[in-house]
Every structure is written in C-alpha cells, then in structure tokens.
Amino acid sequence: MKRTASPSSLIRVGIDLGGTKTEGIALGAAGEERARVRVPTPRGDYGATVRTIADLVARLESATGSAGATVGIGIPGAVSPATGLVKNANSTWLIGKPFDQDMAEALKRPVRIENDANCLAVSEAADGAGAGCGVVFAAILGTGCGAGIVVDGRPLRGRNAIGGEWGHNPLPWPTDEERPGAALLLRQIRLPGNLRVRPRGRRRPPTDHRGAPDRGGHRGAGGARRRRGRRHARPAGGPARARAGGDRQCPGPGRDRAGRRPVEPGVPLRRLTPGDRPLGLHGQPGHADPPRRPWRFERGPRGRLAVAARGGRGQRSKLYSGLSITSRGVPGTLSPPPPRRAAVAAPRPSRTGGVSELVRE
Numbered sequence: 001m002k003r004t005a006s007p008s009s010l011i012r013v014g015i016d017l018g019g020t021k022t023e024g025i026a027l028g029a030a031g032e033e034r035a036r037v038r039v040p041t042p043r044g045d046y047g048a049t050v051r052t053i054a055d056l057v058a059r060l061e062s063a064t065g066s067a068g069a070t071v072g073i074g075i076p077g078a079v080s081p082a083t084g085l086v087k088n089a090n091s092t093w094l095i096g097k098p099f100d101q102d103m104a105e106a107l108k109r110p111v112r113i114e115n116d117a118n119c120l121a122v123s124e125a126a127d128g129a130g131a132g133c134g135v136v137f138a139a140i141l142g143t144g145c146g147a148g149i150v151v152d153g154r155p156l157r158g159r160n161a162i163g164g165e166w167g168h169n170p171l172p173w174p175t176d177e178e179r180p181g182a183a184l185l186l187r188q189i190r191l192p193g194n195l196r197v198r199p200r201g202r203r204r205p206p207t208d209h210r211g212a213p214d215r216g217g218h219r220g221a222g223g224a225r226r227r228r229g230r231r232h233a234r235p236a237g238g239p240a241r242a243r244a245g246g247d248r249q250c251p252g253p254g255r256d257r258a259g260r261r262p263v264e265p266g267v268p269l270r271r272l273t274p275g276d277r278p279l280g281l282h283g284q285p286g287h288a289d290p291p292r293r294p295w296r297f298e299r300g301p302r303g304r305l306a307v308a309a310r311g312g313r314g315q316r317s318k319l320y321s322g323l324s325i326t327s328r329g330v331p332g333t334l335s336p337p338p339p340r341r342a343a344v345a346a347p348r349p350s351r352t353g354g355v356s357e358l359v360r361e
C-alpha cells in the first residue's frame with residue numbers, strides 16, 4: 001500500500017539541476033539525509049529534463065517509503081517575475097520555458113523554484129561558511145557562473161530576480177586586454193554553427209598563469225586560467241566572507257590556480273559608459289528584464305558595421321557572419337574559424353522581431 005506523508009514522516013526533496021548532472025536529496029523531518037540520487041542532465045532536451053526530475057522525485061520517495069514530498073528545485077538562472085519564464089540559464093534549453101508550471105504539472109503538486117546560487121547562499125548562511133553572519137555572499141562556478149546574496153537568512157532576489165548575479169557583469173579595474181569591454185564580452189555569445197567572435201588586430205601569444213609562454217596542453221589555456229583567476233578575484237575582493245560552490249575549479253580570491261600569486265587590480269576603475277554596454281548573459285542585453293533598450297554597435301571608422309540584435313524573452317541574440325563589428329569605434333570581426341568556413345547566415349529577424357539594426361557597407 002502506498003504511504004502518504006504525515007507530518008512525522010514528512011519528506012522534503014531538494015533538487016539541484018546542473019548543466020551536467022542533476023542531483024536530488026530527500027530530507028527527513030529533522031533535516032537528516034534520507035536518500036540521495038545523482039543522474040546525468042539530459043542536455044538540450046527540455047521535456048527530458050522535466051521527466052528526469054519527476055523520476056528523481058519518484059525514486060527518492062520510493063527509497064524513503066514516502067509520498068507527496070514537498071519539492072524545491074535549484075536551477076541555473078531564474079524564473080522572471082515579469083514573464084514567469086526562465087531566463088539567464090546557462091542550461092539554455094530552459095530559457096523561455098514555464099518550468100515551474102511544467103514541473104508542478106509533472107509532479108502533481110506545487111513546487112518551489114529558486115536560483116541555484118541563491119540556494120547555495122541560503123544553505124551556507126543556515127549552517128555553512130556563513131552561519132551566524134547577517135549578510136552572506138556565495139558564488140557558484142558550475143556550468144555557468146552566478147552568485148547569491150542572503151540577508152538575515154533570506155535571499156535578496158531583487159526586482160528582476162538577479163540579485164547577487166555577478167557572472168556576466170562588467171568587472172571593476174579593467175585591464176587593457178579587456179577594453180573597451182563590449183568586444184571582449186562578445187565572446188560570451190554562443191553563435192549559430194561554428195561562428196565565433198574575436199577582436200580584430202593584434203593577437204596576444206598564449207601565456208600561462210605567470211605570463212610565460214604557454215607550451216603544452218591546450219593553446220592559450222594558461223592565459224585563460226590566469227585571466228579567469230584575476231576576473232574572479234576582482235569582484236571577490238569585497239566581502240568579508242565569501243563562499244564558492246559549483247563543480248568547476250576556482251582559483252580563489254586574489255590568487256592564481258596554484259594559490260600563489262596575489263592578483264593586483266593594476267588599473268584604476270573606469271566607469272563604463274552606455275556605449276560600452278556589455279552584452280549580457282547568453283547574448284541578452286545586460287541583465288535587464290525586460291530589456292529597456294536594445295543594444296547595438298555603432299558605425300566604425302571604416303564605415304562598416306555592425307550587427308545589432310535585440311535580446312528578449314530568453315531568445316539568443318542573432319549575429320551574422322561576413323560583417324565587421326565595431327564597438328565605440330574599436331573594430332572586431334565576426335568570422336568563422338579557419339580553415340572551414342561556416343555558411344554565412346542570411347540576416348533574418350528573430351521570431352520576436354529581434355533584429356533591431358543591420359547595416360552593410
């Protein structure tokens with residue numbers, strides 16, 4: 001006979017939906033761990049993701065001999081208060097979906113959805129590194145990079161449900177290689193097919209984390225590691241106690257990966273101007289929701305232009321190959337990686353009328 005949950009046998013199920021794995025835990029009435037299951041996340045398949053979580057809940061309930069457990073799910077990104085749809089998820093197949101509703105329907109009960117970094121921050125504030133602290137900041141380095149702020153035990157979501165998100169924001173003390181900002185941040189965009197964006201002109205030779213030429217391993221990996229260390233260190237310089245979660249390695253505030261080198265800010269803080277407006281998460285404009293104005297690139301010195309696309313309800317911005325892009329007069333190129341040339345995508349408006357400007361020479 002199926003047992004139903006009574007207050008004494010109440011099971012609380014928590015699910016961590018990650019980019020590579022999905023893990024569920026069943027907690028007993030006193031918060032003790034009763035069961036735990038981890039499965040691969042069906043990447044790219046929204047329906048399968050919903051089913052996987054529903055199966056996980058069923059497995060946890062059967063492992064604990066319970067039914068009707070309460071369910072909370074930590075997700076990358078957030079459910080937008082404006083649209084009720086998922087936004088900012090590095091697991092991009094969730095973007096634009098009514099995930100909370102679909103999960104409630106699949107599980108036949110209400111579910112609570114929260115940003116994974118907020119879950120981490122609440123957990124650390126409750127009984128982890130931030131226990132006893134009034135304000136706790138926790139950074140998560142998983143498939144994506146995010147963070148949460150908790151005040152007096154409750155997450156600060158903010159009006160756009162992005163409170164604490166630091167992963168895709170401009171950093172203080174930009175270095176020369178990061179200026180003017182937008183050109184660099186353009187690299188974050190996932191382009192259709194094989195296309196990629198790179199700044200035009202001088203290319204820095206790959207270096208390791210000490211700045212020496214990187215010989216071996218992946219080309220440029222050392223340089224990337226060094227930059228990553230610096231960039232994570234800068235915003236982390238502030239809080240008294242910070243906690244990093246997620247399943248990727250983090251060099252740690254102010255240190256390189258080996259924990260040796262202090263990271264110095266080097267250059268003074270430069271205020272970003274509207275023209276520097278970086279592309280936000282997954283090509284959306286900043287973190288604004290809904291976008292207050294479309295971003296665009298300006299006409300460059302050679303009169304060539306620019307692609308501009310409007311982000312919007314979770315859809316990716318569209319960029320096209322074969323055009324030059326500029327940002328505040330600093331040219332970059334949008335090109336297919338050699339030697340195989342990707343087909344030039346024909347400019348076409350996105351389904352929601354996304355292309356705001358497209359100018360050819």
Ligand SMILES: OC[C@H]1O[C@](O)(CO)[C@@H](O)[C@@H]1O
Pocket residue numbers: 075076077078088089090091115116117118140141142143144145146147165167281
């Ligand atoms: O999953 C880790 C983090 O990645 C993000 O989706 C950003 O890419 C955040 O919203 C989340 O907290």
